[in-house]
Amino acid sequence: MTLARNFPFFSILVCLVGSVVTSVLKPRAAKALTIIIAGVVLVLSAFTLRYALALESAEPFMMGHFPAPWGNELRIGRLEALMATGISAVLFITLLAGFYHMPAFVSEKKLGLYCIMVDLAMCAILVMLYTNDLFTAYVFIEIMTIASCALVIVRQNGHTLVAATRYMIMNLLASGLVLLGISMLYGITGHLLMEPLGRSVRHIVETGQYIEPLTVVIALITAGLAIKSAMFPFHAWAPDTYAFAPPMSSAILSGLIGKAYIFLLIKFFYRVIGLDVIVGTNVDSVLFVCGVSGMLMGSVLAISQRDIRRMVAYSSVSQIGYIYMGLGMGTEAGVAAALFQMLAHAAAKSLLFLSTNELVSVSGDRKRFHYLHGAGYRNPVAGVVFTVGAMSLVGIPFTGGFIAKLNLATAGMPMGGWMRALVLIALAISTLLNAVYYLHTVVSLYRRAPAEIDYPPSHRVPRHAAAALVISMLLTVYLGLGSGPIMRVIEAGLKMFA
């Protein structure tokens, strides 16, 4: 009995009990405890990854004394462990770099509650990565919805509350659809754990007895999870929410929480339904079309924005489009490319939101581009970090984003005629559009500041925050240079994922 196989369970438990303990602590202690918990989760995930790399096949972990299908279960495999390590690394860096300017957005007394929300969001992400049970996934989807909404609300000014209300309403619609889908799936199969569900679904597809309800179930659950992760036609809540939330919350929301929903969708496709059935029902074509439109429309809308945070928010929509395009190709290579893009985007986007906040705060809290001229000189660390993040999202070589786009293009090559052409053309056009607004921003950061504007004296960025920003920049560059082993782990993990 190796201790390492308990580590996913320990990491979930640490977050859960930590959030309960945080409810009775003072704000400063709460902040310290949250950062410690994030660090502990990172260490545990790294050890789990090392353990999982030595596994031959995915290993189930019984939650309780009863095996599946009677009791609950977690499943440890290479892919889950890799995603957990990546996500907890990004979260730890985001917390280090972002906490020090939270007092400007959140009142002191509510900081403890904010830390509870961060802990529970982390717990929910871990459960969604590791779980092997559909109803547990639903319960923790709800926890994540409430936590993400509260991360936005904590800022408490009018515009934020309106954006949060819109976000909450769309999330509730999506949750209703997902629950109905899960209920129907239970009605036609009688199981809630993913492996027995997979067997039942294969049986249904072979005998053809409940095939119409199965199609509707796939549609409902896909629609629900797509709404929650801001896929193109349902992205309307995303720009307002990311722009008006505190920057650390935006980083966590767009970088990490959206990815957990997409990972759950991939898990649903692989383990419960089976990729071949998905391709047979053409759901993947719908995802492909939505992904491509999202890529293009997100960038087009980002170009027309006048303030920097909304621009970064719209570019999030565009990047999620890449992931759905990869998913919609319907092949293992496409899904592997989508997973790598998830990691690259998580690393780059958190970076961008935090450095954007730094740049805005040294320009006197004004977000319009005109005021940001010369911000790169007033805060050199944030300027460099923003530049590297922008380069990653545009897809310049030596960064993670470039490898992600390369993978997507490579995955698109073996496809049939029109799809291959569409993939390559869409990638090219969207890279061009990304370059238009990102490079424009980077250039305007380094222009000379207009003389008539009086900027407040810039405060020094604390050393740990600056160090965290630099580390996340190095992470993006590492994803660009050392992506070979990571892609191999992803591909091996996908093979044992079903």
Add this chain to the structure above:
Amino acid sequence: MSKRRSDWEQRPQARFLRWMRDGYGALDDQITTSISQPAAPRPDQEAMEAHDILVGTHRHERELALDRLAHYDLQNWANTRGRKVLGRLYAVLALLLGLILIYFLLNTVAFMPRFASADVPANNEVIARYVEKGLEETGAINIVAGMILDYRAFDTLGESTVLFIAACAVLILLRIDLDDHGQPMQQLIAEESDDRHYEPKNDRILQGSAMVLTPIILLFGIYVLFNGHLGPGGGFSGGAILSSGLILYLNAFGFQKAGRFFTYKIFMWVSFFSLGFYGVAKAYSFYMGANGLHSGIPLGTPGAILSSGLIMPLNIAVGLVVACTMYIFYALFRKGGL
């Protein structure tokens, strides 16, 4: 010009087109005008002024004036024809979407397994084990309690966490923070600063009935809580009953009297200990189970109060969390704190 029927104006198609263009006001039907929403009402002038008086300083007045100027320009922009038609188009599309959804779902229901029949896919080896061996493996007579607190205990842990996080979210939104001297830290409007704003006097009838009913309700709640594994009931229902008794007492007697026994600190510590106990106990149980070790918790004889292992303590923990959460919801909505 095309020939139109003489009663074109009354036809449904014409009325629809008029609604799309001009809203409910254009339909001169008696019934529709009475249920239509008033077109874009201006915010309540007196309330805004009352609010302004509470927070007024010169600089703020100026900002408010600029505010309203921008707002009126926006109001004109929002009232333009194009945006109104777009709004109504959205309404029509939303309705169509709902109808299409209902159609597809009805189509599905026609193919679902038949209601109340015994040979459905849901009737399989999973519930065979829950029903047949549930009593001996979990020790609970109530099979559902055994299922949610033993076989699928992780889901119930998640559910208690949902309640906890919802209470925290409502705390973020509605709690009025007090600074070190006990004074509220933000500007309050009239409703927020006095919880008896709409109800200045105590109600004697309510107080009389609450005196009689509250002990009975609380006792019943405790009974349901303790007997969750022996009959219908359990943590959630018992907690809801307990909290309703407490809310009745609070309603009848006010915050002063209720605050003598139930303070904010008590609630936070009770929630903390209950949820913490649940987490730790279930962590022990999961760890032992996953690694194949025997957990050493006795199951007792079925039918006795002290039986079924951890189920009764967990029921009590869950019930306390539910009771605290519901009470805190009520207190926050009413007064912004305890």
Add this chain to the structure above:
Amino acid sequence: MWQALYDNLEQTVAVILFGIGFTILLLQRNLIRKIIGLNIMSTATYLFLASMGYIQGRKAPIVTDGVTDLAAYINPIPAGLVLTGIVVSVSFTGIMLALTVRLYRRYRTLDIDQIALLAKGEDMA
């Protein structure tokens, strides 16, 4: 098909109510009406879920007289799932109502489009 819909009457009604609740949540501009739509939608889902557990002629799953035969009790799983769902629904209703209270106290209107307009006005000033 009509016969099949009539046989599964509970599920038919649940699905219609779900669609109605969904449309109310999307369509209505008044926040309180949206919350009511949300509640209708959730309750319809629980009706759907609970109707999958019932089996004709059997009793509630509480062991009486020591009978642990499978053919004596209805399916206990949907009951547990509905329990979880109700708690989730209560939590969401609480949060949405708290948001509504905050928005009303600040903007003095319950119409979400009007509130968005006022918020935009503050932003532009």
